[in-house]
Amino acid sequence: MKETIYALSSGSVPSGVAVIRISGPAVRKVVSSLCRKIPTHRQTQLSKLRDPQTREVLDEALVLYFQGPNSFTGEDVAEIHCHGGRAVVAAVLNSLAQFEACRPAEPGEFTRRAFDGGRMDLTEVEGLADLIASETESQRRQAVRQMGGALGKLYDDWRKRLIHMRAMIEADFDFADEEDVPGSVADKVWAEAGELKAEIEDHLVRSKSGERLRSGVQVVLMGAPNAGKSSLLNAIAGRDVAIVTEEAGTTRDVIEVHLDLVGYPVTLVDTAGLRKAEGVVEQEGIRRAEQRGREADLILWAVEPDGIESTDKDGGLPADLSTEVPVWTVRTKADLETPPKQDSSGTTIDIPASSKDRNGVRALFEALTCFAKETISVSEVPLATRSRHRHYLNDCLTNLEKAVTADHLPAELRAEDLRRAADDLGRITGRIDVEDLLDVIFRDFCIGK
Ligand SMILES: Nc1nc2c(ncn2[C@@H]2O[C@H](COP(=O)(O)OP(=O)(O)OP(=O)(O)O)[C@@H](O)[C@H]2O)c(=O)[nH]1
CATH class of the missing domain: 3.30.1360.120 (Probable tRNA modification gtpase trme; domain 1)
Structure with missing residues (x-):
């Protein structure tokens, strides 16, 4: 029992x-x-x-x-x-x-039983986990929608359409010898499959913001040692998260702070100052800084006013970063600028800010809020929220693509690709073999949930 x-x-x-x-x-x-x-x-x-x-x-x-x-x-x-x-x-x-x-x-065992008993699909389980973990209003809204089954329903509907298409194709070749079955059934199915493929592609493009909403928009502070990055992080966060000293190279590892910018989640990341470091620890810190920069949605490039000698200016922003990720230049220590510079009106955003007298910090905060809003653009339609969803949606698209374009192959083989595409969607909702995934998903739950 x-x-x-x-x-x-x-x-x-x-x-x-x-x-x-x-x-x-x-x-x-x-x-x-x-x-x-x-x-x-x-x-x-x-x-x-x-x-x-x-x-x-x-x-x-x-x-x-x-x-x-x-x-x-x-x-x-x-x-x-x-x-x-x-x-x-x-x-x-x-x-x-x-x-x-x-x-x-065990952790998550009540929810696991709900899933095993068919009371929830996997996207609903994930929505519930996200709801418990949600830190901002927009994250809460997205999680409630997903927990309510909106995302699972979308994938189930797509899966049913694929199963229906496959049934039509199979019926078509079962009756291929009978003259009264019109040959155009298959053509219609392949056209429908093409339409579904376009829908899934569109969903994937828009889902970038769903994933970002869940994980937070990644804003990474980079710059030379002593440029004032940690002070800026503390000034934006409104509390002392990172250690600030006069010594260059204080920040060795990545420091994160989760911010709620008027309902939008932003992860602000402080990194080690970039320079030609000698020590192994600092080199590793710089490697991590560059890695986080590559994964960022936005880099805040901290630059001190001219004439300040505290900074090692021998390290710059790696070229691949400045082309791949949007970069805003933040002129730190603006209180030391003599005379204060005018705002530049170029294509790059250039914000002067002083962590000392807080001049400009408000403007930076507001600019970041706008950026987060644009990146996330909360939508009423359900969006994929995890890389796991993206992975299976891409597999589904690959199989659909094969089915739609392989008009030189026998219909049986193309129907098999439709089955594979339907199974990929079934893996997202947990209808198809996901046993190996379950431990990973339920591991994130707390005891009692
Ligand atoms: N006057 C003034 N000094 C500042 C300001 N921001 C930082 N500083 C000073 O600059 C020095 C370095 O500041 P940090 O915030 O530690 O600089 P960092 O870029 O994080 O340094 P690393 O961790 O070494 O890379 C400290 O002595 C700060 O007090 C500012 O807005 N105005």
Whole structure:
């Protein structure tokens, strides 16, 4: 018999209220032992919780019961909303441990059971994980939509269309010898497959912003040592995230700060100053800095005013970076500029900013907010949000392309490519062999979810 699992599902204790969740076939037995009476399906019941052996009262709690399959996991589920004191929670968990059929849940195990029971597809599971991890308003909105099944439905619809196309082609060659089946069925199918391919391509292009919304727009601060990068990071973040000293080469590793710019997520990254470094640690820091620069959506290139001698000016922005990634020049330490320079009105954005008197920091903040908005452009249509989705969508496109263009090949082979394309979409929603993926996906969940 399947084990019944339990876990503290609310945050860390102590807290006002703690929620302990139980799921599995022994739920009715456990609940009736702890609080005598099982609540009506989906209704709350105020109960005295008692130790199953000693019958000592542990707490007075609200208990909810969801009869399977109409529950989150699809199994019988109970939730105990008790007081969130450490001793209370420990006592309730200890009581649950006394039942032979019960054991503590693994991270994400409730959701895993919901997936195994067909209550959620994989994109919904990922949406739920994203919702729990969401830090900004726009991330929350996207996650809610995905958790509600919008993305999974899109892929399921596409998959059904492909399955239908394949059925039409197979019917066409089954009846190829019969004269009354019009030969144009196949032509129509290949035209439809071409249309679907264009839809998926369009979806992939727009989904770049879905992925960015999930992970945050990557803005990387680069420049010579001592140019004022860490100070700028701290000034934009409004707190001391990075260490600032007068010594060149202070920042050795990559430092990240997650910002919520009016609802848009931005990851601002401080990096080691670029110069011809001698030491192994600094060289590695510079290698990491350049790597992050390559993955960036935007580089903020920090440049000190002329005449300041603190900077090693022998390292520049590598040429491949300045051509591949948009670069804004930020003239740091603007308070030291004499006389202050005028804003340049060239094609590159040039922003003077002083971390000391904060002049220009506001303007930089606003420019970054606009950049994040443009990069993310929150959309009402569902977008792919993970590289995993992108990977299978690309596989699907490759198979569709083969099917559509191979008009010199027998229809059986082309129909097989349609099947492969449908399977690729099935892998995104978890309808097709994804066993090896599940551990990776559920590993990100916390215990109790
Ligand atoms: N006057 C003035 N000094 C600044 C400003 N920003 C930074 N500094 C000073 O410049 C020095 C270097 O600043 P950091 O922010 O550590 O520079 P960095 O580019 O991160 O340096 P590395 O980590 O060595 O690459 C420190 O002494 C700061 O106090 C500024 O806006 N105005």
